[in-house]
Amino acid sequence: MSGKTLLVVDDSATFRQLLCMSLARLDGVSQGNITEAVDGQDALDKLKEGNFDLVLTDIRMPNMDGLELVRKVRNDLKRQDLPIIIISTKGSEDDIQLGMSLGANGYLSKPISMMKLRELVAEMLPS
Amino acid sequence: MAEKSEEILTIFSKSEELLEMFRKGKAFTEELMYENERLRYRIVQLEREKMDLSGTLMREMERLRMENTQLAQKIEFFDARFQEIEAENKDFALRYVEVEEQNESLANLYVASYRLHSTLDPAEVVQCIDEILMNMIGSEEFGLFVVDEESNELLLAGFEGEVEQRIGRGRVSFGEGLEGMVAQSGEAFFAEGAGDQGEVCACIPLKIKERVVGVVAIYRLLSHKGGLSPLDHRLLELLAGHAATALVSSKLYAEKARKLKTIEGFMSLLRAR
Numbered sequence: 233m234s235g236k237t238l239l240v241v242d243d244s245a246t247f248r249q250l251l252c253m254s255l256a257r258l259d260g261v262s263q264g265n266i267t268e269a270v271d272g273q274d275a276l277d278k279l280k281e282g283n284f285d286l287v288l289t290d291i292r293m294p295n296m297d298g299l300e301l302v303r304k305v306r307n308d309l310k311r312q313d314l315p316i317i318i319i320s321t322k323g324s325e326d327d328i329q330l331g332m333s334l335g336a337n338g339y340l341s342k343p344i345s346m347m348k349l350r351e352l353v354a355e356m357l358p359s
Numbered sequence: 360m361a362e363k364s365e366e367i368l369t370i371f372s373k374s375e376e377l378l379e380m381f382r383k384g385k386a387f388t389e390e391l392m393y394e395n396e397r398l399r400y401r402i403v404q405l406e407r408e409k410m411d412l413s414g415t416l417m418r419e420m421e422r423l424r425m426e427n428t429q430l431a432q433k434i435e436f437f438d439a440r441f442q443e444i445e446a447e448n449k450d451f452a453l454r455y456v457e458v459e460e461q462n463e464s465l466a467n468l469y470v471a472s473y474r475l476h477s478t479l480d481p482a483e484v485v486q487c488i489d490e491i492l493m494n495m496i497g498s499e500e501f502g503l504f505v506v507d508e509e510s511n512e513l514l515l516a517g518f519e520g521e522v523e524q525r526i527g528r529g530r531v532s533f534g535e536g537l538e539g540m541v542a543q544s545g546e547a548f549f550a551e552g553a554g555d556q557g558e559v560c561a562c563i564p565l566k567i568k569e570r571v572v573g574v575v576a577i578y579r580l581l582s583h584k585g586g587l588s589p590l591d592h593r594l595l596e597l598l599a600g601h602a603a604t605a606l607v608s609s610k611l612y613a614e615k616a617r618k619l620k621t622i623e624g625f626m627s628l629l630r631a632r
Contacts, residue, residue: 323583
């Protein structure tokens with residue numbers, strides 16, 4: 233992994249900061265390579281402008297939620313190869329199934345273990 | 360006469376033949392004796408060699424036996440060392456996980472306190488407390504109450520879920536209900552369960568020294584969260600201190616800014632006259 237770019241999408245600035253801090257500990261990922269987006273629409277705009285290796289998104293957000301973002305990335309942007317991990321307070325089997333069926337590659341329920349998150353991200357980032 | 364001499368000649372010739380035969384027999388016997396001697400010598404030689412070899416073999420076997428014993432001891436030593444290292448390795452792995460957990464816990468505490476003190480806007484402080492309770496602790500239904508010093512009541516400042524219905528008029532008197540009791544006593548309350556039945560699972564006073572400035576009540580945790588972990592307890596302890604100072608300082612700052620604006624307005628009114 234070298235110079236990987238990540239997009240962190242969450243309306244909570246506190247959680248975004250926590251995610252960025254934790255993800256910056258991964259090999260080949262620096263704080264400067266992590267872009268933050270406050271909701272689905274902001275993330276979609278940033279995805280159109282730049283190239284990202286992985287997206288981490290919350291579900292419950294204003295303007296556009298995480299599920300809609302996943303749907304638009306897969307259907308509108310035609311980015312089937314882009315790994316997307318959903319991190320949400322919604323953690324029931326149905327929620328997970330719905331997220332995965334829309335095209336997410338991973339699902340973590342909040343509050344998350346940062347160790348598990350880093351493992352999952354490292355696994356999904358293209359080598 | 361002639362017959363006799365012929366007979367004598369025949370006897371002589373036969374005796375010559377016989378003599379020749381004896382000579383050959385003697386030579387053969389001598390040869391056999393020599394061969395016998397040589398073979399005896401060879402046997403002695405071989406027996407000596409055999410004895411030497413047997414000695415060498417015994418020594419070699421002894422050496423190998425010793426080597427074998429030494430190797431067995433070495434194997435035993437390495438086996439013990441391997442087990443020791445494996446145990447050490449497991450211990451290190453466990454310690455690594457422990458350190459990572461502590462690291463994670465410190466990162467959570469750092470981000471939480473950093474965010475709480477990064478703003479002087481009371482609404483943002485309340486939002487930050489909400490985010491910590493929701494995203495870091497995993498609360499599904501909670502209420503943040505601040506003390507109204509004039510009425511000596513707790514006012515609902517932030518919430519998630521159906522807290523308004525739970526509280527009713529949006530304020531709780533000191534000593535009333537668990538929230539009011541916690542505000543009055545200044546002691547945190549933690550229930551064992553995750554609050555599935557609707558009861559409060561944690562209620563924490565927000566304090567500056569001994570002065571209670573607010574209360575955080577967690578009514579229900581997220582369904583996939585079993586209960587409050589030691590990290591949650593530490594986060595809530597941090598909230599109790601940092602959120603209190605953040606709330607009070609932002610409130611004071613907002614009041615000061617409002618007063619300053621009033622004075623400036625008053626001054627400009629005076630100047631205009």
